Amino acid sequence: MEDGIISKFVLDQLSVWPLAAANFRALKNVEVRNLEVNGLDVKLQHNPGRIKSSAAKVDTASLKARKCFLCADNRPSEQMKLKFEGRKDRKYDVLINPYPIFPEHLVIARDEHVPQSIWNRMVDMTDLARHYPSFTIFYNGPKCGASAPDHFHFQACPRGLMPLENDIDKNLDLVDGQSVPAGSPLEDLTSVQDASLYHYDKFTKGVFVLKARTSKSMAKLFYRLLDCLPQREDETEPMFNLLTWYKVSPSKKVSGISHGRFGEYRAVLLARDKHRSHHYFDEGPDHLTMSPGCADMGGLFIVPNADDYAKLDARLLKEMLAEVSVNADTERDIIWKLTRTQPEVQVGIMSGDEIEFEIISDGAGKQKVSYENGKISYNGTLYDELVFDAQTMSSMFAEPTFILYGVTIGVGFHWERKQVQKFAGSLKFIVDNGKVTAVNVIGVEDYLLSVISSEMKASASLEFLKAHAVISRSWLLSQIEARKSAAKEVKSSVKEDYTENGVHHYVRWYDREDHTLFDVCADDHCQRYQGLTLAIGENVRKAVDQTWGKVLMYDGKLCDARFSKSCGGMMEHFSSCWSDEDFPYLAAVPDTASENAAAVPDLTKEENAEKWIMGEIPEASESFCNTSDEKILSQVLNDYDLETKDFFRWQISYTRKGISDIIKERSGQDIGLFESMTVISRGPSGRITELLIKGSKSSMQIGKELVIRKFLSTSHLKSSAFVFKVTKSETSPEEDIITLYGAGWGHGVGLCQIGAAVMSEKGYDYSQILAHYYPGSRLVNKDRNE
Template identity: 50%
Template sequence: MNQPQITVGILSGKEIEFSFPVKFSSSVGTEISGTQKVIYQDGKIHWQGKEYDELSFIPPQNAHAFFELKDVTIGINFHWERKEVQKFKGELKIIIEGEQLTAINVISIEEYLTSVISSEMSATASLELLKAHAVISRSWLLNKLRVENGEWRVTVQPDSAAHSPLSTLHSQYIKWYDHEAHRNFDVCADDHCQRYQGITRASTPQAIEAVTATRGEVLMYAGTICDARFSKCCGGAFEEFQNCWENVKHPYLTGQRDCKAENQLPDLTIEAEADKWIRTSPVSFCNTQDKKILSQVLNNYDQETADFYRWKVSYTQQELSTLIHQRSGIDFGQILDLIPIERGTSGRLVRLKIVGTLRTLIIGKELEIRRTLSASHLYSSAFIIDKEYEEKGHKEDKLPSRFILTGAGWGHGVGLCQIGAAVMGEQGYKYEEILSHYYPGSTLEKQYQ
C-alpha cells in the first residue's frame, strides 16, 4: 500500500500573501517565483489580474524546494497566540471557503509527521519519545482516513453533534469539538488537530530518524487503527475519550494513573477524592520541574507556561461575571456559584453548573468549560472551586467576592501525556513501552512500507 498524501489547512483570510524562493508551476500553466498575493472578491480568487475558482502551485522536483506563507496564526485562541512567517514543502493550494480564501498544503504523511513531532514539542526530545509521538500522530490521522483501491481517502463524516449542542434544554448546554469541523481538507495546522508548522522549525536528525524508524507504524486495537489522542500534561491521571468528545468508549483510552511505581488511582469522579487529588501533588511521570526534560518537550512559546502540573487562577466577582458573559454570550448576572456536576476519571469536569443571579445553566464538555472560564483556555477542566466573602456572616446571604480555581494538568488528558512520556523516555523506557502505558491493550502494526 502506498504512503498517503494529505491536505493540511494552514490559514484563511480575504487576502493571502506567499512567496516562492524558486520557480513553482501553477495550475494555470505558468511558472512563477517571488512574492505573490491572492484576494477574495465576488466569490472568486483574484490573482495577477485574473479570476479563478481554485489555484495550485507545484514545487520542482527538488528536495529543498519550499514556499513561504505570511501571517500564519499559531496557538489560535490560546494564551500564547501569535503570527509567524512559515515555510512549507510540497504543493500549495488556494481554495474558496465561504467568503474567504484558505491556503492548503498538500504533503506526504511522512513529511508531515516529521514537522508535527518538531512542532508539537522540541525536536531535541529523546529518540524514544519522538518515535512514540510519530506513531500516535500517524495513527490519529490514518484513523480519520479509509482505504479505497489501495489508496488512502478522507472519510467524509456526516454532520455531527460534535459541532452543535448535544443538549439545548433550558438548563443545559453540552458541546464538544473535533476535527470533523474541516470539510475541505484533512486536518488543520493548529492545536485543534495537530500542530504542523512545515519546516519553520528545523527538524533535527533525531526527529527524522524517529519518523523513518517507525515508517508506516500505527497503533491497532481489535483490528482498527487507534484514535490516538494526546495532550501536554495529564496531571497524574488519564481521562477517558467519552468524557471529552463523542459518547463512545475506546478501551485503549482508559482512566489510570500516570505512574508505574504507584498504580492505585482514587475514584476521581467522586468530588471529595477529586478535591484531595487536585490539592496535593501526587507522584507521577508528568510531575516534574526538570528544566532539561521540559526544554526537550516544550517549544519556546510553551515554556512561557511554568505551572502546569498544579496551577491556580483567581477571579474577582466582577471579573468572573464579565468573563462568563463575554465568553458564553449569556448574561448570568452576578455569579453565585460554580458547582461540579460530573467529573471524569482524571477529575476533569465534564459538566459544570453556573449559578447566577439572572440565570442558571449546566455547561460541558471539558473544552467548553475551559473556554467559558478563561479569556483563552483554562489549562484544563480538572479544577476545584473556592469562594471568598468580604464580610463575615452567613454565606448564603452574600455574593462571593472572589473565586479561586485550583487545577491539575494542561489539556484534555486523554491518551499520551507529552510531559509524562518525555520523562519515561529520559528514564530509559522504549517507545513500545511508552505506547503500551498510555494506550493499554493496543498493538503496533505497519500499514505501508
C-alpha cells in the same frame, strides 16, 4: 586515460626502492587457491608479507603512538608520488603500496592528515575511477580494514582481480536500462536520475550495487544508500567497504537503441557489522589472522599465516564472512528503507485574491496566480485547478521545491505576521469560496517532519518525539481516510440547552471540523505546518525516520490518539470531553508505573476526588507527570519561560464578585452574585463533567469539561478537575475569596505529554510509552505487515 602512466610510475618506483621491489617480486610467487562461498568462486591468497597490516592495531591510542606512514614527512625517502586533483581543491598523492596484494597496488592519500571519511569524497572516487579506467578504486571505512583510519586514503588495483567485482561487472553488462534479466543475482531496488541501485543476492549479506552515467547522480544515490545503513552513535559513518570502477564498453544496446562507446560508473558497497570476526581473537585452534578489508570482501581473501591458509575451508570462510557482514535482518531493514513509500497528504496553506509563488527549479522567479470569475488565472489563461508537480513519494525526506510569499502565521495572536515559506512536494492551486487556495501535496512523512519540528522543542528526547510522531501520523491518516470515505461525523454538538425550574442546562462539546477540499490546514486548527521554513532538528528527523509508517491501531481501526499537557495523575475518558462514546484504548488508567496503580481510588466519588486533588493520597505524587524538572518541562512546553510550571496541582482565587463577572462575560448569562457550585458528575480523572452553579438571580448546569473551563476563567481554566473553598470576607460577601484547587492541564485523555517526557527520561522506549497511554492499542506498520 592515464593508465600507461601508472605502469611506468610503478616501474620507476620499484627501480629505486629495494624493499618495495622485493615485496612485489615475492607477490608473484604467492600461493592462491579457489573456494566457492555462497555461489561465488572466491580466491585465497597466502601472503606472508601482509602480516603487519592484518594485525595492525587501529585503536585511537595505538594510532597516536605511531608516526603516520601516509603523511609526506614520514614517508621513506625512496617513495615517489603522482598528483591527483580532487574536487573543491582536495589534493591527493598517488603512491605505491610497499606491501602489495595486487601486481599494481596503489594508495591514493590526501596531502593532508585528515581522518578517513567518505562524506563529500565519493565524487573524488568516481573521478579517480574515470581517470584510471583500468583500475578499481577502493575504500575501507575507518573501522572496516583501513590500516590508517586517521589519514584519508583510497586504494587502487588493476581491474578484474577481485572475483566479486568480476561477477557484478558481468551481471551489470546484462542489465538493460534498469531492468534486470531473469535469474540475475541483482535485484532492482531504486534509482535517482540516471543512477540505479541493486541488491546483490549472493556471496554474503549486505551487498549493494550501483551504476550511473554521471558522477553527480552516482554520488546522490550512494549517499541515499549510506543514509539507510545502520550507524553506531559514536561513529562518523556506517561501516562498509566500497569498490568503484568505470566501465567503458565499445557499444551497448539500451532499450533496443545502440550506443557507441558507452561509459558507466559502477560501484559495490558491502555493509559491515564488525571489523574482525571472533576467530581473530580466538587463541585456540579456531584462530585466524584475518582482518577483512575491500580485497577480502571483494572475494580475494588475504591470508598471511601458513596455518590459516592450510585449514581455511568454505565453512570457515562463510562463518567469518557472516560475522563481519550485516545480518539478514539488517539487510532487510536497509532494503526496506530504500524502497519504502509514503502516502500523500493535501495541506491547505493559504487563500487569497492572488497568491505569489516561486518554483525553485524552473528559474522563472516569482510568479502569480489570481482569482477570476470562479477560476484561477495564470499567465493569461484560466484554470479550474493548477498543479506544479514534484516527486513526493520519496523513500527519503524531500528537499524544498517551491516558495510561497505572504503566508500569514499566528492567525489571531499578537504576533500575527506574514512570512515567506519553503515547501517540499507539489504545489496545487484550487478555487475555494471566491478565492484561490494554495495546497501543498506532500508525503506524510515529510509533513510530519515539519509539524513535529514546529510543535516540539528540538531538545526533546528521541523516544518522546517518536511517540509523538506515531500519534501525529495516526491522526493524519485518519483525516485522510475520513475525507476519502466522506463519512461526515458530527464534530461538535450542543447536547442540552434548555431551562427547567429556573436552571439553565447547557451541555455541549467541541471538536475539530473537517476540511472538505484538502485533508488538513496549516494552522493550529489542525497542526501548525510551515513546510521546510524552520530548520528540522536532528532528533525529529530520527524520530520520523525510525517510526516511518507506524500508526496506532485498535481492532483494525486507526486510534483517535488524543493527547494533552498533563493528566494530573489519572487519564480521562473520551466521553467526558467529546461525544458520548468511549474507546477501550482511551481508558482511565493511573499515570504511574503499574506497581503503584492499584492504590488510586474511584475519583468519580466526591470525597475521593477531593483527597486526590488536595494531595492527601500519597500515591498521586508517584505520577509520571508530577515533575518540576526544568529540563523535562522545557522539552514539552513550547513557551517554557512564559508559562506557569504549576500544572500537576494548581490553584486560582477569585472574589465572589470577580467570579460572577467572569461567568457572566463568558457564558452570556447573568446569574447575579455567585452563591455556590455543586458537582453533578466527575469523570474517572476527577474532571468535572457536569457542574451546577447557583447565583442570586439564576442558576446554570453546565458541561462538558471544556465549557466548564471556559466559563470559569478569563482564558481557560487549566482543567475541570478541581474542588473549591470559600474564605469569608469581613467587609462584604462580594469580597469573599473563592479558591479553586485543581489537578492537571488539558482534557487528560490519552497521552499525557509531561508524563510521556518523564517516561522517556526514565528509560522507557516509545512503544512502552504508547502502550501505557493507549492500553490495548497495537503499533502497526501496514507497509511491512507488522
